[in-house]
Amino acid sequence: MNKFKWFNAQNIEEALERTNATVSDAINRGSADSAIIKSGGIELLDFIKEGIIEPAEIINIKSIPGLEGIAFDRTAGLRIGANTTLADIENNGDIKLQYLALHQAVSKAATPQLRNVSTLGGNIAQRTRCWYFRSIDHPCFRKGGTTCFAQNGENQMHAIMNNGTCCSVHASSVATALLAYGATVEITSRGGQKKDVSIDDFFVNPFTDIRRESVLRRGEIITAVNIPAQGKNVKSWYIKQGERASFDWALADVAVVVELSGKRVRKAAIAMGAASPVPVRSKAAEEFITGKDINATTAAEAGQKAMENATPLAKNGYKVDLFKTIVKRALLESV
Ligand SMILES: Cc1cc2nc3c(=O)[nH]c(=O)nc-3n(C[C@H](O)[C@H](O)[C@H](O)COP(=O)(O)OP(=O)(O)OC[C@H]3O[C@@H](n4cnc5c(N)ncnc54)[C@H](O)[C@@H]3O)c2cc1C
Structure with a gap:
């Protein structure tokens, strides 16, 4: 060092x-x-x-004083300062009541000790944990090299979608919930200039730029994450599956946010982490479940739809079934 x-x-x-x-x-x-x-x-x-x-x-x-803190307003929604620790998000009563999937995602990230220190800004700005990217002996695409070692290597933790060039997955499982809630990232640059970037646009796919995973540039700092207010008929659920229950990264994680009209789904967001190089929403699963009641049959079919475009590699085919199952379970648990 x-x-x-x-x-x-x-x-x-x-x-x-x-x-x-x-x-x-x-x-x-x-x-x-x-x-x-x-x-x-x-x-x-x-x-x-x-x-x-x-x-x-x-x-x-x-x-920096004031860069942490959580403010909730029923109309304006939720604002979380960038320096807020994952532990403070986990322990916030408004978040547990109004944004259950976010509470669940944060509670399952890393370990209690790590959550006491890790901040929300650092969490979404972190880089992939791909073991080839993290090894000085492997000059992969993301480090300016000419290959993705995982494509024909140890790819059991890697992406099963959009994985044609780099097949790493994003490290933040908290981002999966933020994506389902339609969060925006507040970025501040010199002179106090602020812009709000939707979380979909915050993460950068390897096809767009293989050398970075977010739109953040030097001279910019994340100052907050904002999440819109959710109506009273909105329900959510989050499931993370790792090899171990704690201290581990997601093999697959899913956040579901559904707005109901009676028992029918009026609007759905189904976000998946560790499926693709950046967290993704499944439009096919969302379209399928919209207008229907959530039951064992429709939830299972939504799980199938979510994996329609999966292109697993030699060692991560198991993730396809894992995602089908946790999409189904998250939908069933949400209502
Ligand atoms: C064993 C282990 C298991 C983990 N498991 C999970 C998990 O399951 N799910 C999960 O989501 N996370 C997990 N993490 C990640 C962890 O929770 C932290 O979120 C992460 O390490 C970074 O947070 P940090 O505040 O320490 O960031 P830092 O290390 O301080 O910063 C990380 C990056 O963000 C940049 N940065 C930090 N703050 C800002 C800002 N405000 N604006 C712009 N750039 C900024 C830094 O320059 C750096 O590039 C795990 C970590 C470990 C070590």
């Missing part, structure tokens, strides 16, 4: 002035002179320990 300078930012402008790279920039063009933002530090320190980057300076944004 290299030596680096440490800077405790007191406000956003100071942090942005001092920062000159994202982790992706540091990987893409070399990290020798880079000054990178740290919130919880869980993944940034992993990158440094793994020898993937050697930043010259770490800009600690945990020291």
